[in-house]
Amino acid sequence: MFERIKHMLIKEFIQIFRDPKMKGVIFLMPVIQVLVFGYAVTTDVKHVATAVYDQDNSPASRELVSRFAGTEYFDVAEYIYHEGRVTELLDHGKVRAIIRIREGYGDDLRAGKTPQLQVIVDGTDSNTAGTVLDYTTDITREYSKQVLSRRYARLQGQPVDPPRVVLDTRPWFNANLESRNFYVPGVIAIIVMLITLMLTSMAVVREKEIGTMEQIMVTPITPAEFILGKTVPFALIGIADVILVTVVGVFWFEVPIRGNLALLFLATGFYLMTTLGVGLLISTVSDTQQQAMMSTFFFYFPAVLLSGFMFPIANMPESVQWLTYLNPLRYFLVVVRGIFLKGIGPLILWPQMAALLVMGLITLWFASKRFKKTSV
Amino acid sequence: MNSVEKNSNETAVVVQDLERRFGSFIAVNRVSFEVKKGEIFGFLGPNGAGKSTTIRMLIGVLAPTDGVGTVAGFDIRTQAEEIKKHIGYMSQKFSLYDDLTVSENIDFYSGIYRIDPARKKARKEWVIEMAGLEHHRHSRTAILSGGWKQRLALGCAILHEPPVIFLDEPTSGVDPVSRRQFWDLIYELSGKGVTVFVTTHYMDEAEYCDRLGLIYRGELIAAGTPETLKTELMQEDVLEVICERPQDAMGEIEQIEGIKEVALFGKGLHVVVEETERAVAAISDLLQRRGYAVTRVEGIVPSLEDVFVSLIEARDRAEQPQQEVKR
Numbered sequence: 260m261f262e263r264i265k266h267m268l269i270k271e272f273i274q275i276f277r278d279p280k281m282k283g284v285i286f287l288m289p290v291i292q293v294l295v296f297g298y299a300v301t302t303d304v305k306h307v308a309t310a311v312y313d314q315d316n317s318p319a320s321r322e323l324v325s326r327f328a329g330t331e332y333f334d335v336a337e338y339i340y341h342e343g344r345v346t347e348l349l350d351h352g353k354v355r356a357i358i359r360i361r362e363g364y365g366d367d368l369r370a371g372k373t374p375q376l377q378v379i380v381d382g383t384d385s386n387t388a389g390t391v392l393d394y395t396t397d398i399t400r401e402y403s404k405q406v407l408s409r410r411y412a413r414l415q416g417q418p419v420d421p422p423r424v425v426l427d428t429r430p431w432f433n434a435n436l437e438s439r440n441f442y443v444p445g446v447i448a449i450i451v452m453l454i455t456l457m458l459t460s461m462a463v464v465r466e467k468e469i470g471t472m473e474q475i476m477v478t479p480i481t482p483a484e485f486i487l488g489k490t491v492p493f494a495l496i497g498i499a500d501v502i503l504v505t506v507v508g509v510f511w512f513e514v515p516i517r518g519n520l521a522l523l524f525l526a527t528g529f530y531l532m533t534t535l536g537v538g539l540l541i542s543t544v545s546d547t548q549q550q551a552m553m554s555t556f557f558f559y560f561p562a563v564l565l566s567g568f569m570f571p572i573a574n575m576p577e578s579v580q581w582l583t584y585l586n587p588l589r590y591f592l593v594v595v596r597g598i599f600l601k602g603i604g605p606l607i608l609w610p611q612m613a614a615l616l617v618m619g620l621i622t623l624w625f626a627s628k629r630f631k632k633t634s635v
Numbered sequence: 636m637n638s639v640e641k642n643s644n645e646t647a648v649v650v651q652d653l654e655r656r657f658g659s660f661i662a663v664n665r666v667s668f669e670v671k672k673g674e675i676f677g678f679l680g681p682n683g684a685g686k687s688t689t690i691r692m693l694i695g696v697l698a699p700t701d702g703v704g705t706v707a708g709f710d711i712r713t714q715a716e717e718i719k720k721h722i723g724y725m726s727q728k729f730s731l732y733d734d735l736t737v738s739e740n741i742d743f744y745s746g747i748y749r750i751d752p753a754r755k756k757a758r759k760e761w762v763i764e765m766a767g768l769e770h771h772r773h774s775r776t777a778i779l780s781g782g783w784k785q786r787l788a789l790g791c792a793i794l795h796e797p798p799v800i801f802l803d804e805p806t807s808g809v810d811p812v813s814r815r816q817f818w819d820l821i822y823e824l825s826g827k828g829v830t831v832f833v834t835t836h837y838m839d840e841a842e843y844c845d846r847l848g849l850i851y852r853g854e855l856i857a858a859g860t861p862e863t864l865k866t867e868l869m870q871e872d873v874l875e876v877i878c879e880r881p882q883d884a885m886g887e888i889e890q891i892e893g894i895k896e897v898a899l900f901g902k903g904l905h906v907v908v909e910e911t912e913r914a915v916a917a918i919s920d921l922l923q924r925r926g927y928a929v930t931r932v933e934g935i936v937p938s939l940e941d942v943f944v945s946l947i948e949a950r951d952r953a954e955q956p957q958q959e960v961k962r
Binding site: 262263265266273277376427470471473474476477478479480542606632633634635 | 696735744
């Protein structure tokens with residue numbers, strides 16, 4: 260048994276490492292992905308290009324504008340003076356927000372009336388637009404409060420601080436709310452899935468294409484030996500990639516790793532059983548490498564989108580949320596993020612670990628059932 | 636049924652009423668034959684006739700729909716994995732790993748066949764010498780020529796010294812010199828008592844076989860030694876006609892009564908006729924009248940190709956009325 264598996268492993272490793280493109284896929288792609296997610300992909304919204312349409316042009320209106328311009332969130336790109344420019348700027352995407360102060364703003368304020376401030380945002384990207392609107396609400400609220408207390412002071416002849424509730428927010432586990440702390444551990448999960456899915460499905464289908472598969476089927480090798488020979492090498496590569504991404508994340512991006520590394524590798528092992536099992540299943544239904552590639556992506560993209568990697572599962576429609584329970588990535592993301600950021604252990608993570616183990620055993624069992632040396 | 640068991644001492648392959656259907660399509664239709672130990676058995680037939688399907692059932696990668704059979708004494712229905720230990724198989728498709736070296740390919744297969752460590756080195760050297768690859772053991776297989784690859788593939792398939800070897804169109808796409816060398820190898824193995832089951836559609840290769848089976852549309856339509864097939868199975872006679880402008884002459888000859896078929900063959904024509912003497916006279920007469928310079932018109936021993944073409948056409952004629960009824 261081990262003699263044959265040993266020779267399968269030697270052969271697979273020779274083939275992988277002799278192919279320069281393969282080396283790139285295995286070692287370069289994960290690093291590039293971490294760099295992209297560590298540097299470029301950020302959901303923090305800052306320096307929003309903003310236009311100011313100040314029709315009032317009074318000291319009061321200029322003070323209000325400076326409240327916006329003074330933050331790191333808004334950068335005033337242009338002052339506009341006529342109506343037509345509003346649509347023009349938004350249509351061309353030159354600015355994402357327009358602050359418009361109508362004529363009479365300053366007078367109204369002085370007269371004790373409630374003037375209106377209009378903020379127009381480009382709603383194409385709904386996430387960014389929402390965040391921008393949150394900022395404007397905060398800034399306006401803060402400004403109103405000051406206007407109010409100044410008014411009190413003038414009326415009563417002394418400075419007044421009206422009673423109010425002060426909010427004290429503290430994000431645990433990611434004190435500065437850096438999106439890279441959220442994404443880098445997630446990259447481990449998605450990159451390992453992509454690489455092991457592709458390598459496994461391709462490794463089998465390539466043999467079908469070149470005809471060596473038929474030759475192997477005519478040897479006395481057992482299905483178990485063949486499947487182990489086709490999964491163990493890619494499991495080892497998957498684990499090497501976990502180490503690689505973890506090292507880059509921890510030492511380059513200073514992503515904290517607060518939990519137990521041994522637990523991380525155990526969970527990776529369970530998770531790999533699911534991805535390798537799916538990879539093998541794909542290889543049993545595909546006859547060409549193109550088919551295998553298409554099937555891999557057909558599985559991979561929904562798996563990533565419905566995992567909570569980028570979009571919270573809680574926001575999805577209920578029926579889709581049920582679907583995510585079938586997604587191994589969903590569980591593994593909870594485990595990696597829990598281990599990296601929260602430092603939690605098996606006492607809390609056991610349901611996810613158990614789910615991965617069960618799914619892994621089922622997919623591998625199913626894949627080996629589908630694999631037959633004699634076709635009927 | 637008894638013949639299957641009775642003969643397993645002298646026979647390497649026995650099948651009876653072997654059948655394989657794919658949906659409603661019958662790829663192999665109740666085929667029965669025997670291959671004796673140490674024999675070179677040639678399995679002939681046009682593409683799509685069911686050669687490969689039959690071989691795939693014999694080597695245990697495709698389950699038969701019906702029928703029984705044994706290979707090397709093991710049941711093809713229930714002992715497929717036992718069969719795999721006792722056979723070597725080489726297909727028309729190149730079956731080595733291109734990105735591995737000659738030596739790595741041999742090591743891989745000898746690991747898969749679990750060759751006894753004591754024999755490993757000797758077997759490896761045997762393959763390398765047999766394939767003539769002494770100076771290429773560390774070359775990637777991808778750079779080898781077709782003939783080398785083919786001998787190496789055969790070597791890898793018989794590392795475990797199986798008593799029965801199946802070769803599925805082993806020489807397709809290989810130059811004539813390599814083909815000749817390959818057949819020398821097959822003779823050598825056969826001389827050592829190895830049974831060789833080979834499919835081909837090269838007629839010259841068919842002549843090298845001890846016995847032949849002709850499969851057409853899933854049915855075995857003839858079997859026997861090349862001599863028997865040529866002398867006994869063909870009901871018609873064959874004439875060789877050598878004359879000027881053979882292509883034009885073909886059209887003329889086809890008009891004569893009692894002529895079944897005319898085909899270009901080498902420099903001249905092969906003409907299938909019902910009766911030699913009358914046809915010789917008729918053809919010579921006609922060609923001379925039309926002004927063709929005739930060198931030779933005489934009856935010959937038909938080539939295997941003539942035999943097969945005539946058998947296949949006879950089968951087609953027999954089946955046509957049936958098909959029309961079906962429609």
